[in-house]
Amino acid sequence: MKKVRPIIAFRADGSATMGLGHVYRSAALARMLAPVADCVFFSRAIPTGLTEMLSSSYEASYELAVPAADEVNTMVEQLRKHYPDRPYTFVLDGYHFKTAYQRSIKALKCLLVCIDDIHACDYVADLVINHSPAANLTDYVGETYTKYALGPRFALLRNPFLVAAQSAENNLSAKRDRIFICLGGADPKNDTLTILRKLADYERVPAVDVVLGPAYAHQKELQSFLTDTTLKIELHRSLTAEQLVDLMQSSVVGITSPSTVSLEYLSAGGKLFLHQTADNQAGIYAGLIEKGLALDVATMDAEAFVSTSEKTPSPMDGRQAERLRKLFAALDLTWRLATADDSDLYLAWANDPDVRAQSFDSSLISPSEHAAWFRRRLVDEQSCLLIFERSRKPVGRVRFAVVGNEATIGYSVAKESRGHGLGVPMLHFAVDALRRERPKIERFIGYVKEGNIASVTTFRRLGYREEPTNDYPDALKFVLYDL
Template sequence: MGKSAVVFRADGHAKMGLGHLIRSAALAEMLTPDFDCHLVYRHCPKALLADFSHFIGFCQLDASLSLHTDAQALIDYVASLGQPCPIVVLDGYHFTTDYQQEIVTAGCFLVCIDDIHQTEFIGQLVINHAPAATLADYQSAQTTQFALGLRFALLRAPFRQAAQSRTERQQQGNHIFVCLGGADPDNVTIKVLQTLTDRGVSETIDLVVGSAYTHEVTLADYLRHSKLSVTVHRAVSASQMAQLMRASSVGITSPSTVCLEYLSAGGRLFLQQIADNQKEIHTALLARGLAQDISAFSVGSGRGDTLADSPSTRGPMLLDGLQDVRFRKLFAGLGLTYRAATHSDSAVYLQWANDPLVRAQSFDSRMIDPAAHDAWFSRRLEDPNTDLLVFTDRRRLAVGQVRLQLDGSTAVIGYSVAAAARGAGFGLAMLHFAQNHLQAHRPEVDHIVGYVKQSNVASLITFRRLGYRELPTDDYPNAIKFELHDF
């Protein structure tokens, strides 16, 4: 059987910027090992389109289409692929709830990339990598799941690789890196350069402008009369961008995807907001001490700092470079839904619990007596501090369960996947969707704990991939304790 299709719908140009296209391309690259990715667009610079090697199919729509006709053209392209239950990813602020409804009605799984939550979402998944994004920001269908925060940053491969080796590297240079995105429609780049001039900067400046930047003449004229030492890099590849970031001790970027890339690869970060939709990332990174506003920039801001000392690497670092694994597992689990367990589920819970593999990886490996199980199950259903969640696949077949035991602001989490459903990657999706459940229904919980036997390799991998912090413990024999504080 071939790979399932994921069809992206995104646009980018000089006025809009390139953020939607760059985010979509980053996600496509992450999904490519398991999915065939296609791009449907109205506007995309040719130079950028040539770099989108991870898309195997392209379709350009007429720019004059109405939204309804746009949706129908997208549906027609998806239908031409001839795959059941394909996935559509929308990244753009004009994709209204009505537009989404047309995609869902056509039988597609729907994923939306969003950072301003101005409409209701009705698909299977919403992605927002803004650090402070929460479920409370959104109106959505009851079954919509969310992938929020830096753990789901839409980073291209060189930046994920840089994030994974971040603690092993020292700063390679003292250049200043400047990039205000792929378009910078109002040419705020000149304002930043003037700020650096006013602050008496003498370091070499690596200035990156994107393929949709239209102010080259103005920039060239400014630089002819400037005392700054500036090297201009136009439309560089992700690898070249990462190299420039690593060669810098200071970065000045817009609070968009490029700033998350810099947090993964560079040094001390300063932010210059250039659009209203960047306010949330700007505010969140400043509040967490991961960046400063450009108004705080002074000569020597990055001098003498190693990468490990910079604000971008203090505290829990959720930019761990594992975003690709998380996204592939979540997309594989898009058909999953869950519900609260009922008394009628007691028998299947007993069957799952007495599965030989489950017993072998439990802290008490003895087979469970049916009468004892029934009594335990009834107590758990009646306990206001216990949530039992049954997960079903797209065929509505039960594939596993997650148990959440609450104690104040802490939830102890445990799960199991039915024998027939193992190997599909459901474990990660189930645990993550259970985190969404806590955010939506147990807002007092801010700390999740899981215990895994050291011999349970599959569960160890699952918790690690979700970004849980790993700790030794004496709470159970031969166990590892996993903690998650920011979810």
């Protein structure tokens, strides 16, 4: 029987005044999920100039010409009409989708995901995505079941940028002799012109590529400046993601707003300078500056264009799409602390032949030995044992041993639940659960036998770095620093 593909319904708005960031990043996520779901788009008004981009990202787009109070019912009616008997997940991207709006969707027994960057309300969503480097679990108030995908490991990037992040050609030996400027889809205050005037004060400025968004409304002023300036400027509009990557990869310096375009530039470009154009960009701005990933454009001088020996370090590894697909596939996954009643279950999982084969000590564990170990771990403050469940059925476990600011991970998936991609979401959600309780933990460490391909792949997919170790024979050590 052919597997029924789920429907993921996206709700976002954009305009010349509010910008197009919500629309762009929602579309990027839709493309990431396209291999596993059919995505549709709902908006109060389809932004002018984005029809082609939306059609390449979604199965269909619908305008909501109804009062705001009737939006949710209208979306559900459309979904039932066009996609009957299909499971629905909603994705909201916008500051007006506050707690009450979210509750109206959860009341339908639907799964819900929110894309956020300002954490201005309480969340009842199943998953919150915030790709800002400054995103922190302590910023959020959610339900006990609410899960989070925070930081650049979950950046909402289009596929060409993910490819560029993995490309061996994306290095300093590439010819980089231009300046890249892009201040978003709207640039309502015409900060592009402000930046160009700053560049005009320098001598020997490289050629400049200026990318204008579809909602840019200051063409007349810009053309007047171009008539008088000696800068070599090429204007670009309606570029594909592939064309943007090409421009970024030829640039020694990028000047962008601290929005999604800045994360795109970190995947493909050279040294990054930021110019904040909206209040909602404060989080990405602070995170990139604090982590040394970018500089404020106010600190830029002519020397920035001379040397190609510097490249902004990048947190992008190109695996964002596969991470997010794994999390979406496990939105119904829940976890709880283990209790004394779980002792036999833990022992059965631990003595599973496949688990023993991948353990550094492969001998069977005796019931008495396990019972003593389990009792100690339940009361040990440096230990944490989690049970993961799906539809109230146990599917796996994750355990932590904490020493100082480090936590060592052990995990296994129940035999009957293997092959369903649960390793990545289990480990990610478990780490977040422990971080909430113990925010001072700075590093998570996993030891894996070299031949344990499934676990090696899981840690790599989650962005853990491989480090040399002599702690165990034939072991690989994986460490997660980016918290």
